[in-house]
Amino acid sequence: MTDLSRLPVTPPSPRAYPGINWIGVRTLYLREVRRFMKVGAQTVAAPVVTTLLYMMVFVVALQGGRPPLLGIAFAEFVAPGLIMMAILNNAFANASSSLIQAKIMGTATDFLTPPLSPLELMMGFSLGAATRGILVGLVTALCVLPFARLGVANLAAILFFGVMASMLMGLLGVLAGLWSEKFDHLAAVQNFVVMPMTFLSGTFYLVERLPEPFATFSHFNPMFYLIDGFRYGFIGHAEGNLTVGIVVSLLITLALGVVCYLVFRSGWRLKS
Numbered sequence: 001m002t003d004l005s006r007l008p009v010t011p012p013s014p015r016a017y018p019g020i021n022w023i024g025v026r027t028l029y030l031r032e033v034r035r036f037m038k039v040g041a042q043t044v045a046a047p048v049v050t051t052l053l054y055m056m057v058f059v060v061a062l063q064g065g066r067p068p069l070l071g072i073a074f075a076e077f078v079a080p081g082l083i084m085m086a087i088l089n090n091a092f093a094n095a096s097s098s099l100i101q102a103k104i105m106g107t108a109t110d111f112l113t114p115p116l117s118p119l120e121l122m123m124g125f126s127l128g129a130a131t132r133g134i135l136v137g138l139v140t141a142l143c144v145l146p147f148a149r150l151g152v153a154n155l156a157a158i159l160f161f162g163v164m165a166s167m168l169m170g171l172l173g174v175l176a177g178l179w180s181e182k183f184d185h186l187a188a189v190q191n192f193v194v195m196p197m198t199f200l201s202g203t204f205y206l207v208e209r210l211p212e213p214f215a216t217f218s219h220f221n222p223m224f225y226l227i228d229g230f231r232y233g234f235i236g237h238a239e240g241n242l243t244v245g246i247v248v249s250l251l252i253t254l255a256l257g258v259v260c261y262l263v264f265r266s267g268w269r270l271k272s
Helices: 022-037 040-060 075-105 118-144 155-181 183-199 214-219 224-235 240-267
Strands: none
Touching: 022 040, 022 075, 022 118, 022 214, 040 075, 040 118, 075 118, 075 155, 075 183, 075 224, 118 155, 155 183, 155 224, 155 240, 183 224, 224 240
16 A cells, blocks of 8 residues: 655645636625625615605705706706716725725635735626615616606616716725725715715706806816716716716726726735
8 A cells, every 4th residue: 555644745736717717706796796785775775765865855845846957857857866876875885895894804814815816806896896886776766766757868878877987986995995994984085085076066956057166176076977977868968078978987997997906916905
């Protein structure tokens, strides 16, 4: 019989993945989706209730007191903006809360130990966040139908700006989660960056009616182009230039993706 103790012992070589480790990306993505679906009452139902409260305050309670905007009823004008707000806020919240919880609870090794590259980590977290944003947006749209008769003027615009907004805010949430060292830091980003940008982007009003220089400043807010393009898909009218909105949203999403990749690769505030 062969004496196994005398045989040379060689450690197993790491599994090689040509190109992208799609199994790892899929696993991380499903982990993120199941994480927020496990508490669906908090992550999906609660944002929908918040949006319905906005509809009741700004539309139902006024009982037609607001004049039409762009020739349409105020409810049809404000509803797409509220749906987009739900997409933006929830995509950001999913990625940022997942990373800050992993850092504070010491469970970051769950996704740092597997053979996942910085690109694959960025893809898994951002796609999971985008899924929550889109899901909340769909449920919100169904729930606001009794209050606003939403039509579809351009389906491509709805799909493009909806997906782009969820990806952009998912990547921004990744950066916020990596940067934050405690929940107070994350709350500061949410309260002083995300919330002002979403509320001051023409959700409840026409930007062109703002006094200067605020009307001009609003066109430097990327959220304005996302909400404006998304609303265009429903009502067929846009305040800004759609081409500019498409280019701006693509460039910002690409830039955030590059920054997220570099931060994951360096391990800043994640491995140190």
